Amino acid sequence: MSDMVPEVLNAALDSLFTPKEPGEQEYQGEDGLLYCRKCHTPVQCRVKLWGRDKIVPCLCRCQQEAMAEKKRQDELLERQRKIRKLKATGIQEKHLLEWNFAVAEDNKDIQMAKRYVEQWKKVKTENLGLLLWGDVGTGKSFVAACIANALLDQGIPVLMTNFSKILNQMGAMYSEERYRYIASFSNYSLLILDDLGIERSTEYALEQVYAVIDERYKSGLPVIITTNLKIAEIRNPQDVAYARIYSRILEMCTPVRISGEDRRKSIGKEKQQVVKEVLDL
Known part of the structure; x- marks a missing residue:
């Protein structure tokens, strides 16, 4: 019975790898193998199987290049899909997606x-x-959004939000849900908390603000916080509840003063000019 195994295998191989006539894009070389007419490399090769030489199909150079290009395109499409998904979850205010280094003035803040x-x-x-x-x-939010978009374009998970949104989300949650929600911020390599100080100043709100800051501290991941508050207010708060929040922030973050031109006034002037031109004022 065992003597029949090689014969059966050879018969199967013969049926699989029977000689074929050259196709339109192929020609037969002097070695008896078929070659690609485009790149002139073989589309067949000889291998030894169970002591016998067999001619089997193989990829010519242009087929290999086509496969490599397809793989590259597939990887690019997958990367683009991933980035779109990251941006959809990481930046929920669509106008922030337009704030990037390409449209920024090259000032010291942007540098x-x-x-x-x-x-x-x-x-x-x-x-x-x-x-x-x-x-x-x-331009504090603008600078932060530029950082967020640049990192997102590299496929790095970033969440840009603010405490007002966070508190609104947490409003209808039970305590366990709130904990899981806050813990979920650790899924983002960078957390950007915009406009610290505009949120409600109730005891509950301040407790949740501290919980978010403290959880980020424990995660060991970086955070960027923007605020209209003066640095003196943050370093010397009058209220104990604020003191522990600001103390934790200063432990995690280096203060950087953003002193660019008032973007809102600049945008307002541009719109006024457009209105004058449109209405011939």
């Missing part, structure tokens, strides 16, 4: 933000957070 992105591996490893503070309209 700092670019360096933060360029040094991201070290930023994450060292847990380097930022507290972007300054007057209303100076």
Whole structure:
């Protein structure tokens, strides 16, 4: 019975790898193998199976290149799909998606933000957070959004939100749900909390703000916080509830003053100019 095994296998191989005539894009070489007319590399090769030479199909160079290109395109499409998904969950205010380095003026604030992105591996490893503070309209949220979009474009999970949204989300949750919700922020390599100080100042709200900040602290992951508060208010709060929040923030974040031109006034002037042109005022 065992003597019949090689014969059966050889018969099966003969049926699988029977000689074929050249196709339109092939020709037969002097070695008896078929070759691709385009790249002139073989589409067949000889292998030894159970002591016998067999001619089996193989990929010519242009087929290999086509497969490699398809793989590259598939990986690119998958990366783009991943980035779209990350942006859909990470930046929920659609206008923030338009705030990026491509439309930013190259001032010192933007240069700092670019360096933060360029040094991201070290930023994450060292847990380097930022507290972007300054007057209303100076571009704190814009700078933060530029950082967020640049990292998202690299496939890095970022969440940009604010405490008002967080508190609204938590309003209808039970305590266990609130804990899981806050813990879910650890899924993001960078958390950006915009406009600290605009949220409600009730005891419950401050308790939840501290819970979010403290959970981020425990995660060992960086956070960027923007605020219109003066740095003196953060360093010397008058209220104990604020004191423990701000103390934790200063432990996690380096204060950086953003002092750009008031973007809101600039945008307002541009709109006024457009209105004058449209209405011939």
